[in-house]
Amino acid sequence: MDVVNQLVATGQFTIVKQPLGFIKALQWIFAIFAFSTCGSYSGMFKMSVECKNRSESDLGIEVEFEYPFRLHQVYFDAPTCKGGNPERLFLVGDYSSSAEFFVTIGVFSFLYSMVALFAYIFVLEKYRENNKGAQIDFVVTAVFTFMWLVSSAAWAKGLSDVKTATDPDRVITLITACDEEENRCREVHDPKVSGLNTSVAFGFINLILWGGNLWFVFKETGWLGAFAGTYAQPSQEKQPAPDSFAQPGYGQEGYVQQDPYAGSQGGYQPEYGQQGGYEGGDYNQGGYEQQGGPTSFANQM
Template sequence: MCMVIFAPIFAICAFATCGGYYGRVQVKVDCADRRDSNRSINIGFSYPFRLEEVHFKAPLCESKRDEVLFLEGDFSSATRFFLTVGVFAFLYSLLATVVYVFYQNKYLRNNRGPLVDFLVTLVFSFMWLVSSCCWAKALSDIKSATNPTEILLLISACRAPENRCTATQEPRWSRLNSSVVFGFVNVALWVGNIWFVFKETGWYKTGRRYPTRSASGKRSSEMRQRLYSESSF
């Protein structure tokens, strides 16, 4: 029941906080020997974080033209993998909720429902673990690639000691940090649900059946031995 209630909620939280993100970095270049000083450069990036396609123009202090620079890294694979797992987990958990509530008898018939649910729960537990780890690593790399200090190193004018370059705005990471947390919450939720789903399968019921019979058999044999010993006296 815990799975039915919380799985759709945390799945939504995971992919909603990841998808649709937009971040912006702003740096300022002040050329020492140029009239066009204190120039602000705005660099925006968003989901799915193909940073190598994000370009911006920076002034060349020794001339009147600009240079075109690109950020580094393509993190779309890890991001889309995480988002896809979240969407499919949400859809399956909704389907499972409908089945648990309205089709409980059909779910338990022939033990097919619990077995399918158990296998799917194993798959989603593994997928959540892998996708959350990949997304956490990708987010760490995104933060490094969009670090204003790293961006200033890309600008030729900022490598000259006579010019002054500063970062005036950094991205806000609270939303993406929350998506990583929600990802691992989903891992704990799905892994914890494995035991409860396994209890509904025939494997668990079969394993519980034999110890009960053996215990009753031992009690009956002890009773026969006791009656035999009393009758012999």
């Protein structure tokens, strides 16, 4: 308790409140739900065979099956309705590979999530040192995401086959006595497979959790910053180009200083001011007055 109180006081448990640690905790919980609902399953269905000779009938044939669903090893005894010993019949199918694969992925996911949570809480600084821990975490998370996809899909198909193989209406067709019209065969109790349906749902929930956690682990790897720097560098190199284009061409020697329409700073005002163009009395000293045009006109008047 002292260690826990110390961790709470130092704020190391705050990582669990962040998406990185919170989703990892959910992975740990839902992995338990996934492999426990599948690995601990046991089911049973019941049938009845009513022979023409009632003394040979069996109205309570129970067939039990369980994980890992090697149904070809599950058998039951059914009456022949012809006297003598009952016949022994076996179910059809072996679906242990998909079921065991699903449970194995769930167990390893549970163990890895527990180790990752331990690293987040107790050795977070070493986890983030040089980004090595985050990079390993990202690769392992990606592998488990793919494994949850494969195992959940395989177990969903395997569960569908298990339901078909344990359907009492289908199993009844294996009984020889049920081929005779005078004998009456029917199902009494269907197997309950709601727990198995839940295991498939938990499998796909784990797929979503592990896939969603990829983004938060990826941000810890440092690869995002490396990619951003790679794409930002070319744009920074192209920034001086407009400045070099503006300074020599148009900013200093172009249209600003050589604009003929600038009244007080252009080229025409100093030029006419010095040569007696348009300013003040210089106009009367220009070429028009020397030609005598206006004076001769006054004399004529």
